[in-house]
Amino acid sequence: MKDKRKLLVIGGSYFYGRVFVMEAAREGGCDITVLNRGTYSMEQFGALQITGDRHDAETYAACAGDYDAVIDFCAYQPGDVQTVLDGIQGGAGQYILISTVDVYERGSGLVKTEEHRLEERRFGGEAGDYIAGKVALERETARACGERKIPYTILRPAILYGPYNYAPRESVYIQMMLQSHALPRYTDADGKFQCVYVKDAAQAVLSAVGNERAYGQAYNLCQDEVMTYDSFLQALEDAAEPEVRAALRRIPLTVEQAAGGQAPLPFPATAAETELCSNEKSMRELGMTYTDFADGIGRTYRAFRQVYT
DSSP: OOEEEEEEESSSSSHHHHHHHHHHHHHHEEEOOOOOOSSSGGGGGGGGGEEEEEGGGGGGGOSSOBBBBBSSSSOOTHHHHHHHHHBSSSSSSEEEOOGGGGOOOSSSEEEEEETOOOOOOSSSSHHHHHHHHHHHHHHHHHHHHHTOOOOOEEEEEEEEHHHHHOTTTTHHHHHIIIIIOOOEESSSSSBBBOOEEHHHHHHHHHHHHOGGGTEEEEEEEOOOBOOHHHHHHHHHHHHHHHHHHHOOOOEEOOOOHHHIISOOOOOOOOOOGGGGEOOHHHHHOOOOOOOOHHHHHHHHHHHHHHOHH
């Protein structure tokens, strides 16, 4: 009988990481250890739960043994990858860093492949810090893993959505539909964006684990559809029950009005903010197939309907 793959998951209890652990447990063949602050334990899915701060070297004393892969869902600050590699007691057969498509240089107007230049400029605010941190961590992963001769893989998801996503994105609109019986209609939003269903993104991790073709590579994860606010909100409306749609009011708003606090704007709202990526490499080398947005948002709506009703 083939031995189970031994995985160390850093993070793994909030959204993307949580769904990955659930999917890995469902498929079987994995011995999963989860290291996080313990806000949500993953023991119910058969994972060994280690509670601690990833920045505290003493936390890793409990991570004894060799791992086939370390999967890092919550590296945000320079030094985060180095701390893990210095701290684990044993070896790592592979390091998988969860990054983002936001690492690419902005403003080129190109559909970005994985070879596109990374962003060197520093932008202000939390978003700027997030992008700069991920760019630095991608380079840190390549350097630190190279020094230890550990294969690494970088996954760059687009906008993640799906069940368990309590970030103020699709869940906010679903709550508005079910509780306020309203959705905005942005009259001048011309931004475009790409999404990825969280279960597809979880499958990408499983496809990368132990995949020699993925060693030293980065992959964009995004669905085929290019979304606008109109198509996003229409798909969400189509996912609702007839009685919900019948009661729904669509409230016209400009982007400026929405930005002033009248409605959420979680996605790029203007053409100037639009940045698009190619998913061809992930399909070719990881064997990815992506869930149609209508299907994925329908599943997401049904999951959140239980929360908001």
